[in-house]
Amino acid sequence: METSHQAHHTEESLDNLHSGFHHMQAAHCENGVTTALLKHYGIHKLTEPLVFGIGSGLFYIQLPFMKVNGGPAISFRTMPGLIFKRTCTALGVPVTRKKYTSPQKAMQELDERLAQGKPTACQVGVFYLTYFPKEYRFHFNAHNLIVVDKQGDNYIISDPIMETLVSMTSYELQRVRFAKGAFAPRGQMYYPGDNLTEATDEQIRNGIIKGIKRNCRDMLLIPGSFAGAKGIAYTGRQIKKWKNKLGDDKARAYLAQLVRMQEEIGTGGGGFRFIYGAFLQQAHAYLPIDELLDVSQQITVTGDKWRGAAIQAAGIYKGRLGSQADYDDMGNRLIEIAELEKKAFKNLQNAIKKAKSLV
Secondary structure, three states: OOOHHHHOOOHHHHHHHOOOOOOOOOOOHHHHHHHHHHHHOOOOOOOHHHHHHHOOOEEEEEEEEEEEOOEEEEEEEOOOOHHHHHHHHHOOOOEEEEOOOOHHHHHHHHHHHHHOOOOEEEEEOOOOOOOOOHHHOOOOOOEEEEEEEEEOOEEEEEOOOOOOOEEEEHHHHHHHHOOOOOOOOOOOEEEEOOOOOOOOHHHHHHHHHHHHHHHHHHHHOOOOOOEHHHHHHHHHHHHHHHHHHHOHHHHHHHHHHHHHHHHHOOOHHHHHHHHHHHHHHHHHHHOOOHHHHHHHHHHHHHHHHHHHHHHHHHHHHOOOOOOHHHHHHHHHHHHHHHHHHHHHHHHHHHHHHHHOOOO
16 A cells, blocks of 8 residues: 555655645654744744753653563653644644544644644554654654645645654544554644734743743652653663573663664654754853753763763674673763753752742
């Protein structure tokens, strides 16, 4: 059934057809969808880093008693949909979100919005996205894209991961909207209100403060040892045990899972730190507290260290490394990152207390 490539328009013709919608490529799908969709409906001040920070997108958790695709259940992101919801709430933007039991109804209601010229976001599964290279297709159901228009049986898609607009047939779009498994999207579509008024600097400033406070809470104050900075250290300690506990093949597979969640699904470890560092730099324009710039540098350093950890993990699962000392090195890298992020977010906590005097 995967014949849509024959029906895909050229990149140039797609862009010409849909000049009313400005496609944006982004580092992370939900950031990109939120930024592009709000711009289309009237809010132009937001950037991807501001959306990520206001939406408190930085997160970490390892659920010790749960497995995903046979590996550890690790997430570098908040629950799907929260970045969009939190950003809209901060700006006073109404949000509609719908899930369906009937694929026919889900497609019909999407078609009705598109017929009115209203681009609409959908949560979908990645595995059957025909325009993705095969090596990027995983059973991951928290991907976000915008359906811009419908031409015959082809839906015009703005996927923030792609350089340009792409298209899918109705069969293909329905299949990814109703993918099975964890976080099954159940035809989920969502959108802001129409004809929005531009966000004020005060709204953005208050959104930044609330977003930072929430992110400090998530990285420092969640009880237990599995979430936030404590969760990163927990994973580091676990990695040191994997070789002896699981054997080489399974230990390598677990590390592959970690890197996949970190670097290939939703930007994860290093990428999220670079976005958050950019957020703190941009936040400084609204909150002129120099400590924000200091923490931005600290978070960027941890981003580099996450990338270094990914390279170390890749060396192990590809067989170039594999001794217990290599696993110890990998675990110690995460424990070091945990300590650095704990310090950075404590500094950020202190910095944001100063913000009260500026608002």
